[in-house]
Amino acid sequence: MIYPFKFSQLWIRREIEHELLTQNVRRNILNFIPEIKIVPLADARDEENARQRFLQESVDPYGDAKQILLLTPFLGQAYKVCPGTDGVLCCNLRIVNFASGCPMDCSYCYLQGYLTNPILSVYANVESIFQQIEKMVITQPQRKFRIGTGEITDSLVFDPLTEFSRMAVRRFRQWPNVTLELKTKTHFVEGLLKEQGHPEVVIAFSVNPQRIIEAEEHRTSSLEKRLESAQHVAAAGYSIAFHFDPVIVFPGWPEAYGEVVKEIASRIPAGSIRWISVGGLRFTRVLRDMMRLRFPSSPLTYGESVPSTDAKFRYHKELRIHVFATFKDILKRFHLENKMYLCMENTSVWKRSLDRLPLLSNELFGRPVLDPHETPFAKF
Amino acid sequence: MFVELKKLNQVKTDTFALSPAARDFLPLPEGGEESPFWVWQGEVVWGRLSAKSKPPWSALLIDPQITSAVEVWSKAIAQIGQRVLAHPLIKASVIQVAQRLMIPPLFPLSLLKHINEPATRQRWEQLMRVSNLIPALQDVLILKDIPLKIFLFLIGWSNDDQQILAEFLRKSTWFNKTSVSRCREFLELLHETLNSEKRPLPFIIEKLESEVKQNDDFNQFYQNQKSWLWQRRYPNLAKRQSEIERLFQSLKVPSGMQIIPPENMEGAQLRVSLHFKTKEQCRQAGQTLIRIAEENSLSQILKLL
Numbered sequence: 001m002i003y004p005f006k007f008s009q010l011w012i013r014r015e016i017e018h019e020l021l022t023q024n025v026r027r028n029i030l031n032f033i034p035e036i037k038i039v040p041l042a043d044a045r046d047e048e049n050a051r052q053r054f055l056q057e058s059v060d061p062y063g064d065a066k067q068i069l070l071l072t073p074f075l076g077q078a079y080k081v082c083p084g085t086d087g088v089l090c091c092n093l094r095i096v097n098f099a100s101g102c103p104m105d106c107s108y109c110y111l112q113g114y115l116t117n118p119i120l121s122v123y124a125n126v127e128s129i130f131q132q133i134e135k136m137v138i139t140q141p142q143r144k145f146r147i148g149t150g151e152i153t154d155s156l157v158f159d160p161l162t163e164f165s166r167m168a169v170r171r172f173r174q175w176p177n178v179t180l181e182l183k184t185k186t187h188f189v190e191g192l193l194k195e196q197g198h199p200e201v202v203i204a205f206s207v208n209p210q211r212i213i214e215a216e217e218h219r220t221s222s223l224e225k226r227l228e229s230a231q232h233v234a235a236a237g238y239s240i241a242f243h244f245d246p247v248i249v250f251p252g253w254p255e256a257y258g259e260v261v262k263e264i265a266s267r268i269p270a271g272s273i274r275w276i277s278v279g280g281l282r283f284t285r286v287l288r289d290m291m292r293l294r295f296p297s298s299p300l301t302y303g304e305s306v307p308s309t310d311a312k313f314r315y316h317k318e319l320r321i322h323v324f325a326t327f328k329d330i331l332k333r334f335h336l337e338n339k340m341y342l343c344m345e346n347t348s349v350w351k352r353s354l355d356r357l358p359l360l361s362n363e364l365f366g367r368p369v370l371d372p373h374e375t376p377f378a379k380f
Numbered sequence: 381m382f383v384e385l386k387k388l389n390q391v392k393t394d395t396f397a398l399s400p401a402a403r404d405f406l407p408l409p410e411g412g413e414e415s416p417f418w419v420w421q422g423e424v425v426w427g428r429l430s431a432k433s434k435p436p437w438s439a440l441l442i443d444p445q446i447t448s449a450v451e452v453w454s455k456a457i458a459q460i461g462q463r464v465l466a467h468p469l470i471k472a473s474v475i476q477v478a479q480r481l482m483i484p485p486l487f488p489l490s491l492l493k494h495i496n497e498p499a500t501r502q503r504w505e506q507l508m509r510v511s512n513l514i515p516a517l518q519d520v521l522i523l524k525d526i527p528l529k530i531f532l533f534l535i536g537w538s539n540d541d542q543q544i545l546a547e548f549l550r551k552s553t554w555f556n557k558t559s560v561s562r563c564r565e566f567l568e569l570l571h572e573t574l575n576s577e578k579r580p581l582p583f584i585i586e587k588l589e590s591e592v593k594q595n596d597d598f599n600q601f602y603q604n605q606k607s608w609l610w611q612r613r614y615p616n617l618a619k620r621q622s623e624i625e626r627l628f629q630s631l632k633v634p635s636g637m638q639i640i641p642p643e644n645m646e647g648a649q650l651r652v653s654l655h656f657k658t659k660e661q662c663r664q665a666g667q668t669l670i671r672i673a674e675e676n677s678l679s680q681i682l683k684l685l
Contacts, residue, residue, distance in 0.1 A: 056489055059502050087647070289529055296536055302576040304614050306644040316617040317645055348648035348685065 001190060003032040003160050004219065005103040007120075011039045011070040013047060016124035021162050022071050025122070028161045029069075047072060051119055063294060065118035066103045069161075074098070074123030078132040082151065087309040088344045089358060093181070094145055096133060098123050098164060099153040104185060105218040107295040108246055111152060113287030122158055130171045137175045147172075150183030150204070159188045169195045176200075183243065185217060187225035189233050197237025202274050204241035205230050207264075209256035212248050216298060223260065227267055234272040245279035245343050247323055249303060249315060258330045265334035276336060278327050279343035281305065282314045309346065317349060324353035468528040469518055471495045472511035475504060509535040516546040525560045526567070533571050541581040545570075548585050553594075554602035562602060569609045576613055584612075620645060624684060627677040637665055639672070641685070648685045 010029055016022050029036055041047045047070070058064040074097070082093040101120040102111060123129065137145055149155045149168070159165050165182060169192065172180040182192075183204040192203065208216075210223045221229075234240050242264060244257065264273075281300060283291065288301045305313040314320060324342060331337040341358060342350055350357050474495055489499040497503050510531045513521075517534070534542065549555045555563060574581060592608050595601035611618040624641060633639055638653040652669065656662045672678055 056499060057501050059505050061500065061502060289532075293532060299575070302572060304576075304617055306614065306617065306646065308644070308646045309642075314646075316614070316620070318620055319616065346647070 001160060001188075005066075005157075006033055007036055007069045007103070008067045009037045009039055009069070011041055011047070011050060011068060011072075011119075013041045013070075013072045013124075014043065016071055016073050019124040019126070020167070021122070021124045021126050021164065024163045025069075025071060025124075025161045028163075032160070041070075041072075051117065054119070060294065062112050062115075062118045062290070063105065065101065066105065066120060068119050069158075070119050070121045071124045072121055073125045074129060078129040079136060079147065082148075085310040085312065085344055088346050089342070089350065091341065091343070091358075092146070093151075094147040095151040096129065096147055096149050097152055098126060098129060098149055098168075099158055099162075101152070102154045102157055104154060104157060104220045106185070106220065107216045107218070107291055107298040108281060108283065108287075108300055110283065110287055112290045112294065113284050115152065122162055122164075126164065126167055130167075133178075134171075134175070137178050141177055144177050144179070146179045146181060148181040148183060148204075150181070154184050154186060155182035155204075156184040156186050156188045156192075159186075159191050163191050165191045166195050169198060169201055172201060173198045181241065183241075185220040185226065187221040187229040189229045192233055192238065193236055197233065199237065199239050202239040202241050203230070203233045204243055206243040206245060207260055208244070208246075208248065209253075209260055211256065212250075216248070216295075216300065223263075227263055230264075231267050234268050238272075239274045240268055240272045241275045241277070242273070243277045243279070243343070244327065245277055246281035247278060247327070248281050248300065249319065249323065253323075254326050254330070257327065258333075261330050261334055261336070265336060270336060270339075273336065273339055275341060276331065276339040277341055277343045278324060279345070280315050280320045280323060282308070282312045282344065284312055288313060320345070320349055321353045324349065328354055467522060467525060468507070468510055468531045469513075469522050471497060471528075472507040472531075475507040476511035479508060506532060506535075514539050514542045514546070516550075517542045520546050520549045520555075523556065524563050526564060530564055530567050534567075537581075544581050544585060548589075554598040554605075557598050558602055562606075566602070566606055566609070569606060569613060573609050573613045617645065620684070624681060627681050627684075630677040631672050631675055633672070634668055636661065637668060641681070645685065648682075650681070650685070 007029070010025070012022060012026075026038075039050070041050060054068065055061045055065070078098075079094050079096045082090065082095050099120075099122045101115060101118060102109070103120060133147070137143075156165060168180060168182070172178055179200045179202060181202045181204050183206060185206045189203065192201075205226045207223060207226060213220060213223055230240050230242075244260075247253075247257065250256075281303065283301065283305070285307075291298060291301050301313075304316050304319060306316050308314045308317075315323065324345075328337050328340060331340050340354070342354070347357060475491075489501060489504060492499045492503055492507075497507070506528070510528070513531070513534060521531075534545075537545070570584070574584060577584070588605060588608060592601075592604045595604060624645070628639065628641070631639065636655045640651040640653060642649060654662075654665050656665055
């Protein structure tokens with residue numbers, strides 16, 4: 001395969017040199033980028049100094065940081081509850097950060113306004129991260145956990161280098177009360193295909209019409225490649241999910257998104273699809289300014305978006321309701337509407353666009369993934 | 381040659397490379413070139429520049445424009461002392477002069493710390509671009525404490541558009557009188573309208589001037605112009621809001637009471653604000669609310685939220 005991200009430097013912290021993931025990266029990266037400069041870092045202070053030096057000299061720190069890959073240990077609590085946002089219904093996703101940052105460059109990516117450290121970082125001490133998760137899930141066998149790794153990175157974008165997905169699949173299949181979601185805009189599923197598929201490992205593809213991918217999702221895989229990969233992993237026994245997030249309104253959007261759903265329905269067996277999330281374009285004020293600075297020709301921040309109850313800009317409410325109701329109709333045409341849920345939306349929009357609230361219907365994740373005592377949308 | 385920029389009473393010193401030509405234009409203190417330090421006193425007692433020769437910098441290039449650059453720099457530093465530094469145009473002029481004085485790969489990013497900006501190449505470049513805004517626009521915007529983020533989108537405008545904006549602001553009756561936040565709000569809205577409509581600035585300005593009548597009350601005139609822009613920026617939301625406003629009017633809410641919709645029509649809750657002095661007024665307000673609760677218009681409003 002061709003790995004499209006040509007990092008100029010690989011920074012490696014000394015204390016994780018012995019880790020399996022570090023060895024994988026060292027081996028694989030030299031195949032893809034033989035000319036890469038490998039920079040050893042003695043300790044955390046050395047890392048911080050290197051980071052500061054690099055960022056200080058950069059005209060576009062967030063963009064330029066995509067040139068560097070850092071292998072470093074993760075020292076904090078590895079899993080967290082997705083922070084959600086005020087006033088919206090939350091799906092109780094647990095998140096595990098095995099990496100931070102993304103070499104792809106979507107104009108709307110919230111990480112631009114969220115990460116304080118833009119250097120692409122992969123946490124090499126995966127075994128200790130797995131141990132933390134294990135402690136959480138085996139001590140609460142009655143609870144169901146849905147854990148995602150794609151919150152502050154793309155779950156598979158580093159996979160050709162790290163082979164993380166293979167390690168993750170092997171570990172997660174040992175825990176019957178856990179569903180793992182790997183969310184991606186890539187087609188990097190080779191590693192997954194080397195393992196036996198597992199229905200509680202959900203490979204989630206973030207999708208948009210190809211014209212949006214070309215205009216706004218820079219350096220990502222094409223829609224065709226993503227769908228082709230979805231077919232392969234579905235055939236291998238993994239579950240599949242799709243995230244239409246963000247949905248972007250442009251002339252002809254219902255037809256364009258309808259085409260994407262049609263493709264999905266024709267290529268992926270409905271039984272393999274666990275959920276389809278739909279979320280409107282949203283951005284904080286900080287992200288808006290960043291988008292305008294980094295992508296001045298992008299029209300995304302100039303749609304009819306206004307500050308919502310959580311201060312994030314969203315398409316105004318009537319438009320969102322129209323978008324989500326239209327999506328429901330599109331999915332209904334292909335008998336997929338019961339897979340749909342809304343991401344980061346309030347009760348009023350749920351009710352008016354889908355005629356229901358998730359509390360009143362248990363179909364959300366196909367099977368009761370979540371703890372019945374902890375409602376799927378606890379913030380409701 | 382090195383130049384050290386020192387802030388009095390502070391130990392911290394920033395050192396940066398200076399073109400040797402600058403030496404000829406810096407006022408020399410007693411001691412001349414033999415002295416390891418040249419102390420230069422600015423227009424205020426805020427700081428001093430000291431310089432001493434260092435071999436690596438002895439062969440740096442000469443900038444023929446440096447005379448005026450030093451002059452501007454002096455003024456900029458004087459203004460720092462007068463605490464007007466917060467203005468992005470002042471900061472930009474400091475950076476522009478520094479850039480003219482120094483050799484390109486050696487720009488002292490740490491200089492940015494003195495003007496309360498992050499010491500990054502990115503900010504340096506941004507301020508350099510701000511310094512290139514046309515003088516007519518700078519002359520107008522220096523009058524208000526406009527934040528840097530506004531300048532960051534104005535630097536993307538063509539010189540012609542900058543000229544048109546300068547002219548528009550110069551003759552706007554409200555611009556000099558109203559608050560900074562309102563000026564900022566207006567400029568943002570104008571920028572957003574241009575981008576959402578994808579129309580040229582002259583078209584929007586011409587329409588704005590012809591469709592919004594002059595008003596002696598500058599506050600009202602500002603509101604009218606802003607509202608005109610807002611309706612163009614959010615045409616569908618504006619339509620929805622006017623529908624809701626019509627329904628609110630039909631509720632006939634008496635004075636002393638307000639029913640307030642959620643901002644931008646987000647959220648689904650209405651708020652009621654009541655003012656009363658007597659029990660009777662309180663009772664009447666309660667009765668009014670009971671009456672409003674039965675109104676068909678209220679049902680429609682609730683349905684729309």
